[in-house]
Amino acid sequence: MPIVVNVDVMLARRKMRLNTLAELVGITAQNLSVLKTGRAKAIRFSTLERLCDVLECEPGDLLAYEREPTAVLASVEAED
Amino acid sequence: MRPKDEVRLAKIRKISWVLGAICSLFMLACLIAFILSMTGPIFRHGRYWGKGILWQGYNGVEFKVYSLTARERVIVAISLVLEYGAAFFCGLQLFRLLRFYSRGEIFTADSARQLRLWGFACVAWGIVKVGWFLLPLAIADSRHYQRVDIGSTVFVGLGIVALSWIMEMAVEIREENELTV
Numbered sequence: 106m107p108i109v110v111n112v113d114v115m116l117a118r119r120k121m122r123l124n125t126l127a128e129l130v131g132i133t134a135q136n137l138s139v140l141k142t143g144r145a146k147a148i149r150f151s152t153l154e155r156l157c158d159v160l161e162c163e164p165g166d167l168l169a170y171e172r173e174p175t176a177v178l179a180s181v182e183a184e185d
Numbered sequence: 186m187r188p189k190d191e192v193r194l195a196k197i198r199k200i201s202w203v204l205g206a207i208c209s210l211f212m213l214a215c216l217i218a219f220i221l222s223m224t225g226p227i228f229r230h231g232r233y234w235g236k237g238i239l240w241q242g243y244n245g246v247e248f249k250v251y252s253l254t255a256r257e258r259v260i261v262a263i264s265l266v267l268e269y270g271a272a273f274f275c276g277l278q279l280f281r282l283l284r285f286y287s288r289g290e291i292f293t294a295d296s297a298r299q300l301r302l303w304g305f306a307c308v309a310w311g312i313v314k315v316g317w318f319l320l321p322l323a324i325a326d327s328r329h330y331q332r333v334d335i336g337s338t339v340f341v342g343l344g345i346v347a348l349s350w351i352m353e354m355a356v357e358i359r360e361e362n363e364l365t366v
Contacts (some may be wrong), residue, residue, distance in 0.1 A: 132366060136366050137366070139364060140366045141364060144364060145364050145365065145366045146361050146364040146365060147361070147364070147365040147366070148365070149365065149366065151366050181222045
């Protein structure tokens, strides 16, 4: 999936454990694991807000967009 | 899961278990009825064999049992196998579906597929009922002795199949909801 979730990077920076973060954010560790491993299909704004609040960061620190190689090739072909 | 939903799920599981038990009794009743039919006067020579004009009725169709030919008895035997077999099969599919529900597996791909199977089983049973209704056309000494419901099972089955498609969509929505953090 092009959207990459960098929760583990922020966890390492804040030296926090997954279970602790889950407890502070108010979601289950299983749900947070789903987010961390990139299996999540969507994230609620309320969850994102709480994550940013607990990890003291911006949404851009947690979410990144990595365009897939096939998508890059298609856009280059379209420009030609 | 919210506490209200957990209570509701527990109720569904309990009711599904009870209905599953009733389903088991239905299947057992089908089996017993089949055995009684196959060992009844149509196929067994009793002490009054060849005497009188005994009419024996099964599922809305009566037979003049002592005057049936061998070919007609074979037709009735096959029809009884199909009739009770289809009913048993329908009960079995419902039992399997209720077993999913009793385990709390309501919106899953397997339960949606099982719901569709039950629908097709109902359609098959309805078609077999139509065949049973037409039996007097193939057998000389037979008649209808009560009104036979021939169409509703087919339509109910088709409705259940349509419901299974909706359940499959619900499964996709549930999976997407579960993966929403």
